[in-house]
Amino acid sequence: MRKVTSELFGLGILMLSVPFAAVAQQADNYSFTADSKAATSFTRDANKAVYNQLDFNNKTAFEDSRKGLIAPLANNGVIDGGVFNAPGLNFMQDKQAPESVNPSLWRHAQLANYGGLFKVTDHIYQVRGQDLSNLTIIETKTGIVLYDVEYSPKALAASIALYEQHRGKKPLRGVIISHSHADHFGGIDGIYAAGLAKPEDFKSGKIPLIAPQGFLEEAVAENVSAGNIMVRRASYQYGNVLQPGERGIITGALGPALANDNSGLPIPNKSITKDGEKVTIDGVDFVFYLAPQSEAPSEMVMYIPQWKALSMAEDVNHLQHNIYTLRGAQTRDAKVWAKYIGEAVARWGGDAQVQFGPHTWPVWGNQNVVEYLKNQRDVYQSLYDTTLRYANYGYRPDDIAEHAQLPKAVFNQWDNRPYYGNTRNNLKSTYVRNLGWYDGNATELARYPDAERGKRYVEAMGGEQKVLDAALASFKKGDYRFAVDLLNNIVAYDGNNKDANYLMADAFEQLGYQEENALYRNWYLGAAVELRKGGITSNGLSTTSPEVIAALPPELFVNYLGMLVDQIKAEKAGNATINLKLSSGAKFALDLHNGVLNRVPDFQAPKADATLEISQADLLAFASGKSSLDELESAGKAKITGDKAAVGKLNGIFALNLKNNMNLVLPLQPENRVK
Structure with missing residues (x-):
């Protein structure tokens, strides 16, 4: 078996050729459990090799x-x-x-x-x-x-x-x-x-x-x-x-x-x-x-x-x-x-x-x-120049990421190591920034999304057990990258195959242990947690609290609400032109047309169906379903002139019930799917 190491990144991750034949007996001595696992021999060897690649004596x-x-x-x-x-x-x-x-x-x-x-x-x-x-x-x-x-x-x-x-x-x-x-x-x-x-x-x-x-x-x-x-x-x-x-x-x-x-x-x-x-x-x-x-x-x-x-x-x-x-x-x-x-x-x-x-x-x-x-x-000049040079020879982004040669005098310096930005990712991203996501191979234009693609691959390989056996063979040879690639064909459409979930988690875990990049390590290990738990609940991070949204400058606030319109519901509600006057003094012409809430700042439509006067906080409460227009009108917090039914078409079209617990590896939960 031939081992290939990447001198470019000095990560020491072993890339091994792995047979695709099903090896059902492999499962007899492997523990498919939700428990975290220790570093394997491949991971231990990869991490030991790093000591010979960098100057650890420099203090x-x-x-x-x-x-x-x-x-x-x-x-x-x-x-x-x-x-x-x-x-x-x-x-x-x-x-x-x-x-x-x-x-x-x-x-x-x-x-x-x-x-x-x-x-x-x-x-x-x-x-x-x-x-x-x-x-x-x-x-x-x-x-x-x-x-x-x-x-x-x-x-x-x-x-x-x-x-x-x-x-x-x-x-x-x-x-x-x-x-x-x-x-x-x-x-x-x-x-x-x-x-x-x-x-x-x-x-x-x-x-x-x-x-x-x-x-x-x-x-x-x-x-x-x-x-x-x-x-x-x-x-x-x-x-x-x-x-x-x-x-x-x-x-x-x-x-x-x-x-x-x-x-x-x-x-x-x-x-x-x-x-x-x-x-x-x-x-x-x-x-x-x-x-x-x-x-x-x-x-x-x-x-x-x-x-x-x-x-x-x-x-x-x-x-x-x-x-x-x-x-x-x-x-x-x-x-x-x-x-x-x-x-x-x-x-x-x-x-x-x-x-x-x-x-x-x-x-x-x-x-x-x-x-x-x-x-x-x-660092950044080398990333740009190298990417464009290889691209002009016809290399695709993944090929550039894996095979481009970079100067060790730059990339082996401690201050330039890939702890936060991963070098492979940076090369691919520079390609995308300058040439877009399409790599020139028409196969990319015809590619199915992961779930549909996965179903077809699993069927072609002979079923989920065949894929699992092949992935386990890869795992046992230390090829964790290919193991997760194989298993993703199952996990993309079936989140209930525990053996596939746990083996994929184990492979992600070993990839994380070997990573020099903190973000890749965290992402690999986070993916492993999601797979073992069957999803992860929401966390304490938030940049979109109601207080933040209500305090946005008027134009950004109205644009945010427009982005959250459920356009299928809005299409059924019908068309309406509404002049919006916020209590801050900001004015907008809202044109609900064909399901799209168009907005023009600093303008009032001369032939609007209705005018709505309201504060940002109260408009947010209405949009999120916490207050009705009738309640706001009765409390003196909203004033409608013209056709009240036109303003009523805004009712129920905003999708503000976003949840911060969506799966990122397993299939999306039903409660997080667009209704």
Whole structure:
């Protein structure tokens, strides 16, 4: 039997040729159970091989990640209510990697999970290890500016309390949000809990709340419009469905874990719209440059000239990032990502003395900062150039991902390892970003969806037992990738074959144990939990609470409701033109036409069937079925003029009963299917 290893990624995952013949007797000595399994010999060998591929004697990162520690996290980093468990995520400190964890990922967890209050440099402090992202506190002339505010309000409040315990309570002079991802703004309500500000302080502009151009639109598109499915996928990606431990979550890579909490949504009162824009807050100059379509659709980097302090936001980290994130989002542009980092080297390479960011740990000293930036730049430029070069030779995305040769001088550096962004995924994603999902093989155009395809494959192979036997043969030879591929043909349409479910879970588990990428590990192990439990219940993550939806700017709010219209029910309700007047003063022309709720902002139709005057909160209550129009009218919360029956056509057409417990491997549950 010939073994083929991938030198490209250094993962040590064994790819073995496996016979397809049915081997029924294999099942006689295999335990098809729901229990978690230990690492197999193939996994042990794969993980041992990693020690020979990377320089584990280099301890620089350990020194840097602990530099400037003022105090450990309060209460050992535990936030009650199951929000955060820092001790559970630091069990790996000062220990050797077990057989069930890739040693490179174990090493990174020892670095990324280490938390406390740190001094970055004079005037700049960070709380790390309390959420997936850092809280950076910048001390100004008479107060503080908060730079990114974590995902969880409870985590943010704990971080602020830790800072105040050691540096004193100072008035809040400003908030800066670097980009449109929830782990950087979701904790906004923690500012209120900490007593630093009130919501009206931001609404009035008394305290500047600064974000890049397009922030709110992109934040809503990602975390509200697509929020239900994205947060479900995020619970697998970040390991929120797993327990900390050698067979569970090790790290979130960018930080220890995503706090298990509901996020908020800030409304900026100041947008950065041009490169080089300077904002002075309480005696400190902040210079901003826009970096859209890099790590986020709306992102900006920042330089503080007085202190020669640079923050590249999430465009540089002590790891390789995602071109496409598994939780689902717009595919990013590796080419412009590299360009922004290159421009930073040209712009600040002669001056910057420290680089700090909302994830991982800082870099100190001009020479180190420049080398760090150049190395990160090289990752994204290499991904782009390699993908396009191979594509122009006719390679398909999967072939590029498996066979492209990349420079070890770039990809074997600790700061560029694939702890968060998987190199194979990044190559495929760069192909899709530039050429789309279609690889040129017409077979892709005719492909059935998984369930229909699976039924036909299983029938062609001679039934489910034949497929199970072939998958078990693959499993016993260490080819876990092919085992799950075979078993998916059953599981895609039949969630009741326990042997198939449990064997698929076991194979996913071994793939997770071998993974250097934290997100792939979490996803593989989360898939195993789903298969063993027959589905996973909902989790504590949410970016679409009723409070967040009701507080959206009017146009984004109305667009959100339009997205949730059940168009089959709306088609049966019939056509209607309705002028909507919200209590905020916003106006819309709603045209319910052929089942589609079209909306035109800042306009009133001259020949509307009716006019509805109502607040956003009450319109949301009506749309979600919590209040009827009659009840709202009687209470004076809604006013209808014209044809009341036209407004009545909106009744029952909104599908707001989204559940956050959908299967992602097993067939979709009946309660989650579109009715």
